[in-house]
Structures are given as C-alpha cells and as structure tokens.
Amino acid sequence: MTPPHFLLVTFPAQGHVNPSLRFARRLIRTTGARVTFVTCQSVFNCSMIPNQSNLKNLSFLTFSDGFDDGGMSNVEDRQKRSLNLKTNGDKTLTDFIEANRYSDSPVTCVVYTILLNWAPKVARRFQLPSALLWIQPALVFDIYYNHFTENNTSFEFPNLPSLAIRDLPSFLTPSNTNKDAYGSFQEMIELLKEEANPKILVNTFDSLEPEALTAYPNIKMVAIGPLLPTEIFLESTKSVKDVSREQSRYSLWLDSKTESSVIYVSFGTMVELSKKQIEELARALIDGKRPFLWVITDKSNREAKTEGEDETEIEKIDGLRHELEEVGMIVSWCSQVEVLRHRSVGCFVTHCGWNSTLESLVLGVPVVAFPMWSDQPTNAKLLEEQWKTGVRVRENEKGLVERGEIRRCLEAVMEEKAVELRENAEKWKRLAAEAVGEGGSSDKNMEAFVEEICGNSVQWKRGG
Numbered sequence: 001m002t003p004p005h006f007l008l009v010t011f012p013a014q015g016h017v018n019p020s021l022r023f024a025r026r027l028i029r030t031t032g033a034r035v036t037f038v039t040c041q042s043v044f045n046c047s048m049i050p051n052q053s054n055l056k057n058l059s060f061l062t063f064s065d066g067f068d069d070g071g072m073s074n075v076e077d078r079q080k081r082s083l084n085l086k087t088n089g090d091k092t093l094t095d096f097i098e099a100n101r102y103s104d105s106p107v108t109c110v111v112y113t114i115l116l117n118w119a120p121k122v123a124r125r126f127q128l129p130s131a132l133l134w135i136q137p138a139l140v141f142d143i144y145y146n147h148f149t150e151n152n153t154s155f156e157f158p159n160l161p162s163l164a165i166r167d168l169p170s171f172l173t174p175s176n177t178n179k180d181a182y183g184s185f186q187e188m189i190e191l192l193k194e195e196a197n198p199k200i201l202v203n204t205f206d207s208l209e210p211e212a213l214t215a216y217p218n219i220k221m222v223a224i225g226p227l228l229p230t231e232i233f234l235e236s237t238k239s240v241k242d243v244s245r246e247q248s249r250y251s252l253w254l255d256s257k258t259e260s261s262v263i264y265v266s267f268g269t270m271v272e273l274s275k276k277q278i279e280e281l282a283r284a285l286i287d288g289k290r291p292f293l294w295v296i297t298d299k300s301n302r303e304a305k306t307e308g309e310d311e312t313e314i315e316k317i318d319g320l321r322h323e324l325e326e327v328g329m330i331v332s333w334c335s336q337v338e339v340l341r342h343r344s345v346g347c348f349v350t351h352c353g354w355n356s357t358l359e360s361l362v363l364g365v366p367v368v369a370f371p372m373w374s375d376q377p378t379n380a381k382l383l384e385e386q387w388k389t390g391v392r393v394r395e396n397e398k399g400l401v402e403r404g405e406i407r408r409c410l411e412a413v414m415e416e417k418a419v420e421l422r423e424n425a426e427k428w429k430r431l432a433a434e435a436v437g438e439g440g441s442s443d444k445n446m447e448a449f450v451e452e453i454c455g456n457s458v459q460w461k462r463g464g
Contacts, residue, residue: 003057004108004454005034005100007093008133009119012040012065012085014269015353016113017048019135019203022227023111026436028057030443031450034105038093040065040085063092082180086118093122101126109453111201117187129453131199132192136354136375137382138202138212138221140169145216147172148189159211160386167381170373192219201449203227203354205435205442208361208387208428222445226358226432232337233362233433247338250293253329254339260346260418263292263328263410264339264365267351271372276400278316281349282324284406290414292328293339340365347413352379364429366390366421368409370401389425391417 006027010020017039024035034057041062043049046069049060066084067077097107110130112119123130134141143155143163155163165173171181192198203225206213213221254262263285267273273281285292296313314332317324324330336356339345340363350356352371357379360367367390369380383390391409393401413421435442 002105003032003034004450005036005105007096007107007110008035008037009089009093009110009112009116010037010039010043011113011115012043012048014048015355016135017043018355019225019227020113020133021049022229023133023201023203023224024058025055025230026224026227026446027450028055030446033057033108033450035059036061036096036107038062038089038096041068042070045069061092061096063088079180085116089116090118090122093119094125097122097126097128114188115181115184117184117191120191129199131201131449131453132188134200134202134221135227136203137357137379138204138209138215138223139382140375140378141200141202141221142212142215143169143172143378144185145189145219148186149193157211157215160215161381163378163381167377169375169378199449199452203358205432206445207431207435207441222449223435224442224446224449226362226436226442228355228358228362229337232341232359233436247335250329250331250334251338251342254293254342254344257291257344259343260414260422261291262342262344263288263290263347263349263414264345265292265349266295266334266336266356267370267372268353268356269297270353271351272313273316274400275311275316278313279320280401280403281406282317282320284403284410286320286323286327287403288407288410289327290410291344293334293345294324294328294330295332295334295336296330297332337363346418347410349410352376352383354379357383358432361387361389361425361428362432364422364425366413366418366425368393368406368413387424387428389421389428391421 008020008024010016021037024037027033028035036059038061041064044062064084065081065088067081072078072081093110100106107128110119110123110128111133112130113133113135120130139160142157146155155168170176171178171185176182192200198219200219200221201224202213202221204213204223205225206223209223213223265285285294296317321330336359340348340359345365347368348360348365349368349370350360352369354375367383369383369390369392371377371380380392384392391412393405393409395401434440437443
C-alpha cells in the first residue's frame with residue numbers, strides 16, 4: 001500500500017524550522033509516511049537546515065520570500081516578505097499538489113505552522129485535510145482561542161494558574177504594536193472555527209499540559225512532542241576530538257568547572273537586548289562571581305529588534321568584556337543540547353522560547369526565566385508556577401530588569417531553591433522521555449493522527 005504523503009509547510013524562522021523538521025522525522029519514523037518539507041529558499045541559504053539527505057521519504061520544496069539571502073532590516077521589509085510568503089507560497093503549493101494529483105504519491109494532507117494562514121486555504125481548494133502544527137505550548141493556544149472566540153479580557157482556565165497581563169503572549173497585551181501578528185492569529189482562529197473537525201498537533205506532551213490540552217472540548221489538540229533532537233534523550237555526548245575548535249574551547253572550559261556551578265546564558269537567535277539591559281545583565285554576572293557561559297550571536301536578521309539601537313549585542317558589551325571574561329566565557333555559538341546536559345551547568349538564563357523551554361525540561365536544568373515577547377511570558381509563567389523548575393525575573397516600571405533582581409534570581413536557582421527545582425526538572429525529564437518512547441503517549445498520538453487522516457490502519461508502517 002502506498003504510504004500517505006504529507007505536505008509540511010513551515011514559516012522561515014529557526015524556531016519554526018527546527019520543531020517542524022523533527023516532526024517530519026518523527027512522522028516518517030513512526031508511520032513510514034512520505035513528507036515534502038516546504039519553506040523559503042532563505043532557510044537553506046542561511047544554513048537553518050542541516051544535511052537531511054540520509055533520511056528516506058523526506059524531500060524539500062522551496063520558494064522565494066524576496067529575501068533569499070536574508071537582509072531584512074525594517075517593518076517594510078517584513079511586510080514585503082509576508083506578502084511574498086502568501087503569494088509565492090500559495091502558487092508553489094498549488095502547483096505541487098496539482099502536479100502530483102494523479103501520480104503514485106498524491107498529497108494526502110497539508111500540515112502548516114503558525115503565521116501561514118494561506119496554507120490551509122490551499123488545502124481546502126483541493127478538498128484535502130489540513131492540520132495546524134502548533135509550535136508553542138497548549139496553554140498559549142487556549143489563550144488565543146479564548147481571546148478571539150469569547151472576545152473578552154478574562155483569561156481564567158480550570159486547574160490552571162490565573163494569568164495577569166504580564167503573563168500573556170505579547171501580541172495580546174495593550175502595549176502590542178505588531179498588528180500584523182495580531183491579525184494573523186485572529187485569522188488563524190477564525191479558519192479553525194470554520195473547520196468541522198479542526199486538527200491541532202501540539203509540541204507538548206500529555207503529562208506536561210493535561211488541563212490545557214482539554215480546555216476546549218470542541219477543539220481537538222493532540223500532543224506529539226516534545227519535538228527535540230533524538231540525541232537529547234541519550235546519555236552520551238560527543239568527545240572533544242569530534243567537534244569544532246570553538247566547540248572544543250567551551251567544552252574544555254566546562255570540563256574544568258565543578259558540578260552545577262556554571263550559569264548558561266542564551267537568548268536565542270531572534271531576541272536582542274537593549275544596551276542598558278545588556279549592561280545590567282553583565283554587571284549581575286560580574287558581581288555574582290559565578291562562572292558563566294554567555295552566547296551572544298549575530299542577530300542582524302532578527303524580528304524583535306531593539307528600537308533605536310544600531311549596535312550589535314557584542315558591541316554593546318565592549319566596555320565590559322575584560323571584566324566579564326575574568327569570570328566567565330563569551331561565545332558566538334554553542335551546541336545548546338551539549339551545554340545543557342553538561343554536568344557543570346547548574347542554571348539556564350533563557351528568553352523562554354518554547355524550544356529552549358522544552359530543552360531545559362527534558363535535560364533537567366533549572367532556569368532563570370527572562371521572557372521578552374510572543375509566547376515567552378506565558379512560558380515563563382508555566383516554568384515558575386506550573387512546573388516549578390525556575391524563577392522569573394521582574395522588570396521595573398520602565399521594563400528594565402535591574403542587576404539586583406537578576407542576582408536575586410540567580411542565587412535562588414543556584415542556592416536557595418536549587419534542590420527543589422532540580423528535582424522537579426528531573427521529573428519532567430523522565431516523563432518527556434516516556435512520552436516520545438515507543439508506545440508512549442506522543443508516539444501513540446502521532447500514529448492515531450495518521451490513521452485518522454487516512455481512514456484506516458497504518459498498514460505501510462515499518463514492519464507492518
């Protein structure tokens with residue numbers, strides 16, 4: 001029997017591409033399906049996708065967003081890219097589905113990530129089923145659904161923590177200026193409401209968000225995560241001789257530190273801190289005198305650019321670099337999985353992007369939650385109050401997290417609450433591994449999703 005053929009359409013950003021690729025690999029491994037991965041050429045030109053040539057049943061289809069080599073620098077550029085995504089993406093999907101319509105492998109289903117509302121519309125034109133791959137926690141979906149369906153400002157859910165404005169996704173707060181993102185989420189909810197049987201695949205696992213996954217009985221949310229690298233669930237790590245010069249440099253440095261003594265600091269590839277915030281964080285690390293590994297990347301193509309500032313983050317620390325390097329190490333890149341699983345790392349200062357949040361949980365590392373935008377404030381709320389694996393910073397009246405507050409949170413995670421937070425993190429680490437293991441909840445959910453799409457048992461599954 002011919003395996004089903006999934007068209008997986010992904011927004012061109014690292015935080016979308018990574019979980020989508022892992023979803024594709026899991027889908028192929030679990031059910032034997034064929035997956036055509038659709039995204040922009042810029043994703044490949046910017047090296048967001050590693051070599052996947054060894055994976056059977058996975059192929060790629062690209063189109064242009066008008067910025068194939070990156071280089072977006074302002075709001076106008078982002079608006080232009082959004083229009084190109086819709087126009088060129090629609091045409092690419094339409095042509096591909098039409099071309100394969102009468103082949104031996106026609107498209108069975110369209111799966112798409114957020115901010116791509118044109119994708120399910122293409123599926124409808126061809127009367128194909130579609131599914132939303134939700135790459136944020138289930139609670140964040142509930143918040144958007146509540147807001148756009150019930151049209152109120154109350155965000156109270158049974159058995160879940162109450163939410164203040166500071167806990168909401170940034171696009172729903174009074175201070176939001178990104179009207180395009182707000183409109184996109186609103187349209188997404190409206191499209192799902194029009195579906196007789198909307199399908200939402202969530203990058204979470206049943207035991208992590210049981211209440212949030214079932215908050216709306218009319219919306220079927222299926223947990224198929226955590227969508228993380230396979231090696232994250234293994235105990236072994238690469239030896240120094242197998243890694244790059246930069247990697248071996250920080251690996252050797254980590255090896256020289258005592259257990260759970262290092263603070264790992266990383267704000268991902270999208271978020272940029274203001275110069276003042278960089279200075280406050282730097283001073284907190286210097287004054288704390290604990291060893292730290294701080295990743296400061298080139299964010300020239302970022303979405304959340306700091307307004308009115310042209311300096312890069314590395315330029316912003318120039319005056320403090322000598323003092324910083326007397327205490328810790330600054331790198332431009334690292335393997336986050338390798339660092340988080342290292343015995344010397346005792347704390348993760350994170351922006352709480354969902355991928356980083358899941359990695360902290362799966363690798364059992366307590367966090368200092370330092371959210372900036374999008375779903376990050378809600379993720380920080382969950383980490384601190386629901387899963388109890390971290391401490392969240394509090395901003396002053398100007399939105400700045402002062403050095404004293406950063407020091408308070410670091411000491412809480414590294415000393416006062418260290419045992420409690422690490423025990424909780426270890427619990428989630430165990431439950432996550434169970435979910436994605438053979439016969440685990442996410443493994444079964446993935447197989448059930450494919451069976452529902454195809455209307456019969458997965459006869460093409462490996463060994464079936």
